[in-house]
Amino acid sequence: MNQTVIPIHPAPSQAPAQPPSPQATPTGAMLRTMGLVSTICGLIIVGAYQSTLGAVAANKKIALERAVFKVIPAAKTIAEFVALPGGEVKEKVGAGETAAGALTFYAAYDGSGQLAGIAAEGGAKGYADTVRIMYGYSPTCACIVGLGVVSMRETPGIGDKIITDKAFLANFVSLDAKLNGELKALANEIKTVKHGAKTNAWQIDAISGATITSRAVGKAINESAQSLLPRLVPNLDKLKKS
Amino acid sequence: MSTIAAAPRTWDEFMEGIWKQNPVFVMVLGMCPTLAVTVSGVNALSMGVATSFVLVCSCALVSLMRSFTPKEVRIAVYIVIIATFVTVVDYAIQAISLALYDALGAFIQLIVVNCIILGRAEAHASKNAPVPAMINAAGMGVGFTIGLLALGVVREIFGAGTLFGVSLFSANFQPWVIMVLPPGGFFVLGSWLLLFSWWARRKEAQQNA
Amino acid sequence: MSSTIEIRSAPHVKGSRTVEQIMRQVVYSLVPVCAFFVWQYGISALALITVVTGVCIWTERVFTGTGTQSGHIQDYSSVITGLLLALTLPPGFPLWMAAVAAFISIALGKALFGGIGFNVFNPALVGRAFAQAAFPTAIATYTPSFLSGRGSEFIPSSLALPLMQPADTAAWLHGMQIDGWTGATPLAQWKFEQTLVGAGELLTSLGGHLPIGPSPVLIVLCGLYLASRRFMDWRIPMAVFGSAAITAWALFLLDPARFPTPFFTLLSGGLALGAVYMATDMATSPVTPKGMWFYGALIGFLTVIIRNFSGLPEGVMYAILLGNAVTPLIERVTQPTPFGKGASKKARRAASYSLNPSYISRDGDVQERDKS
Numbered sequence A: 001m002n003q004t005v006i007p008i009h010p011a012p013s014q015a016p017a018q019p020p021s022p023q024a025t026p027t028g029a030m031l032r033t034m035g036l037v038s039t040i041c042g043l044i045i046v047g048a049y050q051s052t053l054g055a056v057a058a059n060k061k062i063a064l065e066r067a068v069f070k071v072i073p074a075a076k077t078i079a080e081f082v083a084l085p086g087g088e089v090k091e092k093v094g095a096g097e098t099a100a101g102a103l104t105f106y107a108a109y110d111g112s113g114q115l116a117g118i119a120a121e122g123g124a125k126g127y128a129d130t131v132r133i134m135y136g137y138s139p140t141c142a143c144i145v146g147l148g149v150v151s152m153r154e155t156p157g158i159g160d161k162i163i164t165d166k167a168f169l170a171n172f173v174s175l176d177a178k179l180n181g182e183l184k185a186l187a188n189e190i191k192t193v194k195h196g197a198k199t200n201a202w203q204i205d206a207i208s209g210a211t212i213t214s215r216a217v218g219k220a221i222n223e224s225a226q227s228l229l230p231r232l233v234p235n236l237d238k239l240k241k242s
Numbered sequence B: 001m002s003t004i005a006a007a008p009r010t011w012d013e014f015m016e017g018i019w020k021q022n023p024v025f026v027m028v029l030g031m032c033p034t035l036a037v038t039v040s041g042v043n044a045l046s047m048g049v050a051t052s053f054v055l056v057c058s059c060a061l062v063s064l065m066r067s068f069t070p071k072e073v074r075i076a077v078y079i080v081i082i083a084t085f086v087t088v089v090d091y092a093i094q095a096i097s098l099a100l101y102d103a104l105g106a107f108i109q110l111i112v113v114n115c116i117i118l119g120r121a122e123a124h125a126s127k128n129a130p131v132p133a134m135i136n137a138a139g140m141g142v143g144f145t146i147g148l149l150a151l152g153v154v155r156e157i158f159g160a161g162t163l164f165g166v167s168l169f170s171a172n173f174q175p176w177v178i179m180v181l182p183p184g185g186f187f188v189l190g191s192w193l194l195l196f197s198w199w200a201r202r203k204e205a206q207q208n209a
Numbered sequence C: 001m002s003s004t005i006e007i008r009s010a011p012h013v014k015g016s017r018t019v020e021q022i023m024r025q026v027v028y029s030l031v032p033v034c035a036f037f038v039w040q041y042g043i044s045a046l047a048l049i050t051v052v053t054g055v056c057i058w059t060e061r062v063f064t065g066t067g068t069q070s071g072h073i074q075d076y077s078s079v080i081t082g083l084l085l086a087l088t089l090p091p092g093f094p095l096w097m098a099a100v101a102a103f104i105s106i107a108l109g110k111a112l113f114g115g116i117g118f119n120v121f122n123p124a125l126v127g128r129a130f131a132q133a134a135f136p137t138a139i140a141t142y143t144p145s146f147l148s149g150r151g152s153e154f155i156p157s158s159l160a161l162p163l164m165q166p167a168d169t170a171a172w173l174h175g176m177q178i179d180g181w182t183g184a185t186p187l188a189q190w191k192f193e194q195t196l197v198g199a200g201e202l203l204t205s206l207g208g209h210l211p212i213g214p215s216p217v218l219i220v221l222c223g224l225y226l227a228s229r230r231f232m233d234w235r236i237p238m239a240v241f242g243s244a245a246i247t248a249w250a251l252f253l254l255d256p257a258r259f260p261t262p263f264f265t266l267l268s269g270g271l272a273l274g275a276v277y278m279a280t281d282m283a284t285s286p287v288t289p290k291g292m293w294f295y296g297a298l299i300g301f302l303t304v305i306i307r308n309f310s311g312l313p314e315g316v317m318y319a320i321l322l323g324n325a326v327t328p329l330i331e332r333v334t335q336p337t338p339f340g341k342g343a344s345k346k347a348r349r350a351a352s353y354s355l356n357p358s359y360i361s362r363d364g365d366v367q368e369r370d371k372s
Helices: A027-071 A166-172 A211-239 B003-020 B031-036 B041-064 B071-096 B098-107 B109-113 B115-123 B130-160 B182-208 C019-041 C043-064 C077-088 C095-109 C123-134 C169-176 C186-193 C199-204 C216-228 C235-254 C262-267 C271-278 C289-309 C316-333 C345-353 C357-371
Strands: A077-083 A089-091 A103-109 A115-125 A130-138 A143-151 A191-193 A203-205
Touching: A027 A077, A027 A103, A027 A115, A027 A130, A027 A143, A027 B071, A027 B098, A077 A211, A089 A211, A103 A211, A115 A143, A115 A211, A130 A211, A143 A166, A143 A211, A166 A203, A191 A211, A203 A211, B003 B130, B031 B098, B031 B109, B031 B130, B031 B182, B041 B071, B041 B098, B041 B109, B041 B115, B041 B130, B071 B098, B071 B109, B071 B115, B098 B109, B109 B115, B115 B130, B130 B182, C019 C043, C019 C077, C019 C216, C019 C271, C043 C077, C043 C095, C077 C095, C077 C123, C077 C271, C095 C123, C123 C316, C199 C216, C199 C262, C216 C235, C216 C271, C235 C262, C235 C271, C235 C289, C262 C271, C271 C289, C271 C316, C289 C316
Parallel strands: A191 A203
Antiparallel strands: A077 A089, A077 A103, A103 A115, A115 A130, A130 A143
């Protein structure tokens, strides 16, 4: 062990004296080393980035498509759009930052290029952390037609029933999301009611025992729909692809 | 260094990290990923492999650079090297599976501050030639992976009734929710530590007798 | 017990009561409560009590056999842990889960610390906390009391196979066609449905088909027996009830629509059982009188806070566990001042080393010099 250590030391420490004076190593040597290390590391990182770029982008695209297709089963292709605060809707180009207040959503098209639905994300505070969901909106029936969970940290076995509970998911087959007369807000606020108390098409029947998570889902959809749909609905024909 | 002594020494260097200085069960290092990501066998294995990769690569580079590295800037050099390989692993996992990337979360980036790696770089790689440094680092990495797997397997069996995603019981299995929550990590780690110390003490008693 | 020789340092003052005597009295006082529980829920409750107590005794036996424990298997403490744990679980709790909870109670709650007297937390509550975290659905599944066939028919969830999910009690109850039954405890009903169960029903626990535990009145009566014979300190339950009532009353005055009445708070859930039997556990509660008041008040306050401001309907368990955790601190702060010493900090510090003879004599020297 010791034998291997000895030849290393004389190089950096010219003076074997005890006090570790700052002059022990010339600044140039330190700069040279750091520069060398940075160059090598930079090259490695760039190499890794370049070689994985394609695969990462493909993975992200597949993950997004899977999420959208789950909430709009008829969809075959998707396009990303932004809805600006002024009420304007345009297709998103590139991966850059969106303007302040702009809402991102995805238009999904079926095999023949017809608009099959709109998918958007929403989030609200659940039991443990924010529950992020994606919902599908169908312009033809003006209702929510599907629900998927993007991310959550709810208690396994209780809160995560929102993914599996069939009775709960049945709420999102045709959940009413009509706009009011002025097209400024939803005609009826989407709201989670306690288990077994659903009476209207815009209400969500909560899961018994997982009321807080169920409420978070309702709140997330309501908040997102209240802000997105008034901008989206007047511009629906812009989404129609040739 | 004679060639006769080299073979067993290499083996010892490798085994040191697996048994005598196991980072999880003996040194109790790197507890952050140990407790956080071991909710399933696959997560534990991926985390172990990722850490081992960073460990071996950075120890090799640190060892190669050891004669140019003034001691004043050595920590900065180690951190830059480690961070580089963590970035590489980060991209690689994103390219392999986004689901796995989401499951491991911030703990991939946090490998940078994993004290096992910095400890190996400082205590071993900076004083040894690249090949022994890599062997030692590989041993540590395997030891760490075994430690993570020991936790991950137990937590997955109780927490989900599966092993590497394969269902072990009937569909009616009752998951122990606590096992996939953070307290479950502490309970399982504590039980393993208990088992190891009991075993070590018994062995010691036998040797003394 | 008598065959062991005790080697202790002075003072050799010993109370006439042994641990075994005290523990046996506590077990006797728990018998009526357990009997009431069995009367309410029938054979399932009996099986639950038997299994939990049996596993607790077995675990205790295994650990006392290793020679690392302070207690003996005969000292009845594991029986108390078993009975209390069984009383805090729903009557239809799957027996295999109950066995796991019982094992955790003794192994993690007591044996790891070195046996009776060394445990930091109430063992029964450690087991229950584990079960709450591991099986949150099963532990929240209650069935109504006083069902007609309870003496001969098990609640189906009790007999779940080990590691398997319990049967659906909701479907079973539906098959029995009971009108107006509810599987939610009074606390859960208040928390999630904002319906308040009447005080009379809560007081006696005799109201038909309510999923509740033994009557608070009975528990308090049993506690009074223990307190009157000085097997339990009356200050802790008094402080728990008092502070829970005051906190609940203050909240009720603030917003009667949002918070339940103080009576409801006192009579519902496990507050009576927790205050009388669990908070008073000798090893995990303070020994100083002032400390007992503070400890009890903290538990009562935390219970109400957790019930009203968290996602859980019941908070007694966590309140007592938190109280247990701060017990050493409470004891340090509430040390009584030794006789003859002033209340000032300086004097108290002097008291801490005055036991050393050399210091005592030097103290005397100083006093003499002062006089001269």
